Amino acid sequence: NAGVTQTPKFRILKIGQSMTLQCTQDMNHNYMYWYRQDPGMGLKLIYYSVGAGITDKGEVPNGYNVSRSTTEDFPLRLELAAPSQTSVYFCASSYRDARDTQYFGPGTRLTVL
C-alpha cells in the first residue's frame, strides 16, 4: 500500500495563478482532510470530506476549493494565488472521524511570489 500520496512536492506560483494539489489514498478511508502548516504554527484544517460527494469547510477555507468524486481522490484547488497561501499543505485520511488515527501524505511546499 502506498498510503497517502500527494503531488507535486514543490511548486512556485505567481500571484493570481491557479493550481490543483492532488491527493490520493489507497486505504479505502472514508474521511479525507486538507491542512496547511505555516512555520511555528499548528496544522489548520482547510476542507474535509466524510465520503465521496460530501465536502465541508474547515477553519481556513477562503481561497480554496475541493471536490471528492471518488473515495480515493481529494484534490485541492487554489484560485487566484496570493502570498498568504505560501505554506506547506498536507493531505490526510482516516477510516472514520477525528477519533481515529489520521495518516498523512508527504506534503506539498507551495511558494507564491
Added chain:
Amino acid sequence: GQNIDQPTEMTATEGAIVQINCTYQTSGFNGLFWYQQHAGEAPTFLSYNVLDGLEEKGRFSSFLSRSKGYSYLLLKELQMKDSASYLCAVSDSNYQLIWGAGTKLIIKP
C-alpha cells in the same frame, strides 16, 4: 475559543528522559492525540488517550487528565532520532482535530 498550549522548544540529552506537556481548552473532548513530525516530513501517529491515565508504548508514554485539561508525552532513553516536533491534538465536540503549534525537541549527545 479553542486553545492548545505546548512549549515551543525543549532540549534534552541523549539517554535521558523528557516530558512534553500539553494543556487544552476545547468545546467538548473526544480524545487527545500525540503525533511526531521530523523536519520536512509529515506527522506520524504516536498515541491516543480518551480515558484518564497513563498509556505506555515502548519508550513512549502518554498521560491524560480530563478534569485538568492536561496531557503529557514522556520519552525515555532518548535517542538522536527522537529529535523532532511533537504535536498535541484534541478531538472536539464536532469530532474535528484542534492542533497545538508543536514542541520542537532537540537532543544533544
